Amino acid sequence: MMPQDLLPRQFQADCDRFYKRVIMATLNELAISSDVRGGEFFSLNEFLDNCEKQTSNLLAYEARRSFALILAALFERQLRTWARLHFAEGEKEKANTSNFGPLVLKIADQQTLDLSAASVHDTISELHLLANAVRHGHGPAVIQLRKSYPHFWSHLAEAALLECETRHLLSEFIQISDGDFVRYIRALTRFWGLADREAGATIDGPY
Incomplete structure (x- = not known):
């Protein structure tokens, strides 16, 4: 058995561990408060409590954006490593230089991944x-x-969304849900499951 035959299973496990032990474990500690509000407050304590909830929410949203970035980077590194091992000698450099989108399609076509x-x-x-x-x-x-x-911006009213677009702040107001992360880990799990041609391969994970 060649070492690269086991890479899809290793990569799938790496994605799973990062999702369960890092992403979900952290997000469970960063609960989002739904009762943050604006307007007047009846006491200083009420105002400070609202401020704490608001800043905690901002941290939670930033953590979600950061985890999406890391998860995407992890998969891209894995993909390029796998492509270098399977591309013909004269095409190995394309695994390093090809844009992500075409590279996904090329390796999927070569390895017959649906x-x-x-x-x-x-x-x-x-x-x-x-x-x-x-x-x-x-x-x-x-x-x-x-x-x-x-x-990703469904939480914003139309006027607020327009202001974000005008001020070039759309990226600051991206909100990623737990459901989005479930979709992402399912897709990455299935990709590497399809790539795993060894006995006992897991195509779909328990997410």
Whole structure:
């Protein structure tokens, strides 16, 4: 058995551990308060309590954005490592230099991975675009994210959303739900499950 045959299983396990032990463990400690409000307060303690909830929410949202960025980066590193091992000698450099989107399609075609089922390709592409928007702030990625996946800003009223767009602050108000992370880990798990050709492969995880 060649070592690279075991990489998909290792990569799948790495994604699973990061999701369970880091992402979910941390987010469980960063509960989001739904009763943050504006306006007048009847006491200083009420005002300070509201401020604490608001800053805690901001931390929770920033943690979610950071974890999306790390999860996307983890998968991209894994993908490029796997591609270098499987590409022909004359094409190995493409694993380092190809853009992410074409690289996913190329290795999937070469290894006959069906990424259309369960929206694996679409979900991985969404995660990659989200990570770029988080990494770069205002720019092409966040503009495309806003166009393709408006649910990240569904918490904003129309006037607030327009102000964010005008002030180039869309990336600062991205809100990623626990459900989004479930979709992402399911897609990454299925990708590496499909790539795992050894006995006992796990295609879909218990998420």
